Amino acid sequence: MNTTDKILVIGATGNIGRHLVPLLDEAGVPVRALTRDPSRAGLPGGVEAVRGDLTDPESVEKALHGVSSVFLLWPSFSAAGAEPVVEAIARHARRVVYVSAFSVRDGVDAAQNGVWGQIEELVRRSGVEWTFLRAGGFATNTLNWAEQIRSGGVVRAPYAGAARSLIHEADIAAVAFRALTEDGHAGRSHVLTGPEIVTQADQVRIIGEVIGRPLRFDEQPREEARAEMIAAWGDPATVDGALDHWASIVAEPEPVTTTVEEVTGRPARTFRAWAHDHAADFR
Numbered sequence: 205m206n207t208t209d210k211i212l213v214i215g216a217t218g219n220i221g222r223h224l225v226p227l228l229d230e231a232g233v234p235v236r237a238l239t240r241d242p243s244r245a246g247l248p249g250g251v252e253a254v255r256g257d258l259t260d261p262e263s264v265e266k267a268l269h270g271v272s273s274v275f276l277l278w279p280s281f282s283a284a285g286a287e288p289v290v291e292a293i294a295r296h297a298r299r300v301v302y303v304s305a306f307s308v309r310d311g312v313d314a315a316q317n318g319v320w321g322q323i324e325e326l327v328r329r330s331g332v333e334w335t336f337l338r339a340g341g342f343a344t345n346t347l348n349w350a351e352q353i354r355s356g357g358v359v360r361a362p363y364a365g366a367a368r369s370l371i372h373e374a375d376i377a378a379v380a381f382r383a384l385t386e387d388g389h390a391g392r393s394h395v396l397t398g399p400e401i402v403t404q405a406d407q408v409r410i411i412g413e414v415i416g417r418p419l420r421f422d423e424q425p426r427e428e429a430r431a432e433m434i435a436a437w438g439d440p441a442t443v444d445g446a447l448d449h450w451a452s453i454v455a456e457p458e459p460v461t462t463t464v465e466e467v468t469g470r471p472a473r474t475f476r477a478w479a480h481d482h483a484a485d486f487r
């Protein structure tokens with residue numbers, strides 16, 4: 205790419221965006237960061253922050269002027285409202301890197317692939333050059349336990365034995381940086397995971413070791429967890445999908461890929477490394 209080409213980062217203040225924006229900025233790539241509130245975005249000095257809301261396609265369109273590539277995430281469990289946003293992106297940009305999920309399967313109906321499959325389909329149909337980052341579970345999901353850990357030594361959650369290949373958000377950002385700034389990623393779906401399998405009980409143990417306090421996993425019955433998750437996430441189908449997935453990976457762990465290392469040249473960070481990076485969140 206031409207290094208003067210501007211990149212619009214959607215989700216610039218999120219887990220991935222917080223790593224991606226500095227990577228681009230430090231490499232001298234002009235970045236425009238989309239946020240609903242630039243005054244609270246806390247982005248590196250020199251990065252252009254613009255107000256925009258994905259529920260208001262016109263605001264996104266304004267942010268797209270002069271942009272050649274877009275980092276896209278869709279922070280909702282519903283694809284409603286995504287079509288005009290994706291169409292606006294395709295009118296302005298040549299390239300899109302979209303954060304999808306590794307649950308997406310090729311060759312099945314888009315509706316079976318949840319919101320991620322539906323957004324992938326919209327992006328494909330729009331005619332823009334695309335790369336999909338089909339990420340597994342983010343290690344940041346375990347921040348949901350932070351309050352329980354800070355206030356006591358017990359994490360109450362379902363499926364202690366769910367065997368996960370959680371990924372560090374910095375590794376997703378590192379792959380996104382490559383896909384946005386190098387050629388050779390067009391039309392490719394990168395399946396991204398952490399480097400190892402760690403059960404949920406072991407995730408809790410590792411966090412405890414890192415913060416220097418023994419922690420215990422208290423297995424929560426599925427129905428109790430389901431009620432809490434529906435209250436938090438709002439979408440019963442997504443909650444049931446997540447619970448079914450965790451139940452299935454007790455016996456058959458999630459896959460582990462080497463894509464992070466293949467794309468970036470360095471191995472994906474371990475869950476222990478992630479816990480070190482986030483120790484302050486749990487103390």
Ligand SMILES: NC(=O)c1ccc[n+]([C@@H]2O[C@H](COP(=O)([O-])OP(=O)(O)OC[C@H]3O[C@@H](n4cnc5c(N)ncnc54)[C@H](OP(=O)(O)O)[C@@H]3O)[C@@H](O)[C@H]2O)c1
Pocket residue numbers: 214215216217218219220221238239240241245256257258259277278279280303304305306339340341342344345
């Ligand atoms: N968690 C997982 O295990 C997992 C696995 C696979 C894929 N994913 C995907 O990863 C994405 C989340 O990435 P993340 O963790 O980096 O993000 P995040 O930390 O959840 O942050 C959400 C970002 O989206 C922005 N945002 C939210 N609503 C918006 C709106 N209406 N208009 C414009 N911007 C909006 C926020 O920006 P402002 O608040 O500054 O506006 C913020 O930067 C989701 O799309 C999810 O589907 C997650």
